[in-house]
Amino acid sequence: MISEANGNSAIPAAIGIGLRAPHLAEIIATRPALGWLEVHAENYMGGGPALTQLEVVRRDYRLSLHGVGLSLGSAEGIDAAHLGRLKLLVDRLEPFLVSEHLSWSVSGGAYLNDLLPLPYTEEALDIVAANLAQAQDALGRPLLLENPSGYLRFRHSTIAEPDFLAELVRRSGCRLLCDVNNIVVSASNLGFDAKAYLDALPAAAVAEIHLAGHAATERGGRTLLIDDHGSRVAAPVWALYRRALAHFGLVPSLVEWDRNLPALPVLIEEARRAEGMAQDVGGGDAGTA
Amino acid sequence: MPALRELQEDFRRALLEGAADAVAALIETGDLSAEERLDVHRNNLFASLTAALRDTFPAVCRLVDERFFAYAAHEFIRLRPPARAVLADYGADFPAFLADFPPCRELAWLADVARLEWLMAHAARAAEAEPLGAAALAGVAPEDTPRLGLWLHPALGYLASPFPVDRIWRANRPEGDAAAVDLDAGGVRLELGRRGGEVVMRPLGQASFAFRQALAQGAALEAAAARALIVEPAFDLARALGDLFRDGAVVAAEVLFPAMEAMP
Known part of the structure; x- marks a missing residue:
């Protein structure tokens, strides 16, 4: 089934998995039935044999490029060299989706390798919108912007995160990658209602959904959820995914796993579970490509 | 209320140098302190970059043991954070850092083992x-x-x-x-x-x-x-x-x- 609500008619909904280097050879050898694959763009920016192997995979699967290093929230602007590397990769791999994060990771030229939080202010909105416009102009296509997992909130924020995202969609024409695990993590850590957050997102702009596992840690007797992509998708995340499907339609959905990477069949099992849920909600074929 | 650029500079210092006062004052606390919240990001930064260095320099890590490696990596990350968002490129300066790192002074050969591993990593992924x-x-x-x-x-x-x-x-x-x-x-x-x-x-x-x-x-x-x-x-x-x-x-x-x- 193709969702009419979000205008995704060119992209049949299907379930994919995050492709990590240790699974690359097995994917090439066994070609499991998966709708699509997503890789972190930065892992292939050096070129070399890894990129050559990815091009082999690309012949059999639709590919999504997920960037983690563009730092769209940096007040000092985005690194033109990094944007150039991303463009080279986009031109070479022709992905059906290209996504990045609502966060920052570069300050004073140092890359801090984490998706750091922004204050949601008019100033930040202007900065992210300008950086987004620059990136989308260079790439010649809209980016999908992912909602971050949150651990802190700035006192001077004046805009709610879903409204901030909606305004970026309005200003830049970007679309959204709704990470339902991040919503569950942030809602717990920052004390807001996950369902209300989801409902406040501009549904028509959501073009991809992420699912992943998180960890729970204790700090001073208080539970803090960490978005570590290190386990199976948790029950509250599946529940929110069901709601997201009802809300956004059958948009391409991805199961991510990074830490404690399991054997490939475990990841595929999680994807099948998402597929079953998508079929329940959509009543149509959200299955394999 | 600081401009975003200033906030990001303060945040960077809070993560790398531990000087968190300026940023902590801007963070809502609730039942977790600002420091506990910042710690999540600090851990993400140091743990992920240490893991990246361990991937590139596995023999160095075995030679000095995991704990000492983490200590040396922490100092290196603090002083020389990555200049670009491609982690495979991070660590070119790590051999020279080890050569000058006082706790390693007895291990004269360690920096050359690191140089060897850097060249091996380069060979593996070069164009x-x-x-x-x-x-x-x-x-x-x-x-x-x-x-x-x-x-x-x-x-x-x-x-x-x-x-x-x-x-x-x-x-x-x-x-x-x-x-x-x-x-x-x-x-x-x-x-x-x-x-x-x-x-x-x-x-x-x-x-x-x-x-x-x-x-x-x-x-x-x-x-x-x-x-x-x-x-x-x-x-x-x-x-x-x-x-x-x-x-x-x-x-x-x-x-x-x-x-x-x-x-x-």
């Missing part, structure tokens, strides 16, 4: 390039030969060390031979490259190491040959060139400074 056949030199005029520049395959790297770093490295692989290495066994001159997708390491003689390393550094043929002749007066240039092409080491050739037109 692909088609080797050139020796026939490509057929059109070069004899008078231009001394000024010929040969571009070597991007995966190739050269390391000379006064220590047997190849043996130290072999003894510290996960599947290691774990044999004791005699540190006084003498130095090595190594060439790192890639064959069939696998990184290969091999020792070179003094003259061919000098010749190939000079070419890799951009020297023209005559200058590279001169360096080899200094260490070995019997150095055979024609043979060395033949070996170089046979190894598939050359990917481009160009006369660097063509002979000037005769002045009128």
Whole structure:
């Protein structure tokens, strides 16, 4: 089934998995039935044999490029060299989706390798919108912007995160990658209602959904959820995914796993579970490509 | 309320240097303190970059043990955070950092093991390039030969060390031979490259190491040959060139400074 609500008619909904280097050879050898694959763009920016192997995979699967290093929230602007590397990769791999994060990771030229939080202010909105416009102009296509997992909130924020995202969609024409695990993590850590957050997102702009596992840690007797992509998708995340499907339609959905990477069949099992849920909600074929 | 640029600079300092006061004042606390919340990001930063360094320098990590490696990595990350968002490129300065790191001063060979691992990581992921056949030199005029520049395959790297770093490295692989290495066994001159997708390491003689390393550094043929002749007066240039092409080491050739037109 193709969702009419979000205008995704060119992209049949299907379930994919995050492709990590240790699974690359097995994917090439066994070609499991998966709708699509997503890789972190930065892992292939050096070129070399890894990129050559990815091009082999690309012949059999639709590919999504997920960037983690563009730092769209940096007040000092985005690194033109990094944007150039991303463009080279986009031109070479022709992905059906290209996504990045609502966060920052570069300050004073140092890359801090984490998706750091922004204050949601008019100033930040202007900065992210300008950086987004620059990136989308260079790439010649809209980016999908992912909602971050949150651990802190700035006192001077004046805009709610879903409204901030909606305004970026309005200003830049970007679309959204709704990470339902991040919503569950942030809602717990920052004390807001996950369902209300989801409902406040501009549904028509959501073009991809992420699912992943998180960890729970204790700090001073208080539970803090960490978005570590290190386990199976948790029950509250599946529940929110069901709601997201009802809300956004059958948009391409991805199961991510990074830490404690399991054997490939475990990841595929999680994807099948998402597929079953998508079929329940959509009543149509959200299955394999 | 600080401008975003200032906030990000303060945040960077809070993560890298621990100077969190300016940022902490901006953070809502609730039932977790600002420091506890910032710690999540601090841990993400140091743990992920330490893991990236451990991936690139596994033998160094085994040699100094996991805890000391994490300590050295923490200091390195704090002082030299990545300048770009491609983690495979992070750590070029780590060998030099280890050479100057006071707690490692006794381990004179450690920095060279790190240099070796950096070159191996580089060889594994360097760009692909088609080797050139020796026939490509057929059109070069004899008078231009001394000024010929040969571009070597991007995966190739050269390391000379006064220590047997190849043996130290072999003894510290996960599947290691774990044999004791005699540190006084003498130095090595190594060439790192890639064959069939696998990184290969091999020792070179003094003259061919000098010749190939000079070419890799951009020297023209005559200058590279001169360096080899200094260490070995019997150095055979024609043979060395033949070996170089046979190894598939050359990917481009160009006369660097063509002979000037005769002045009128």
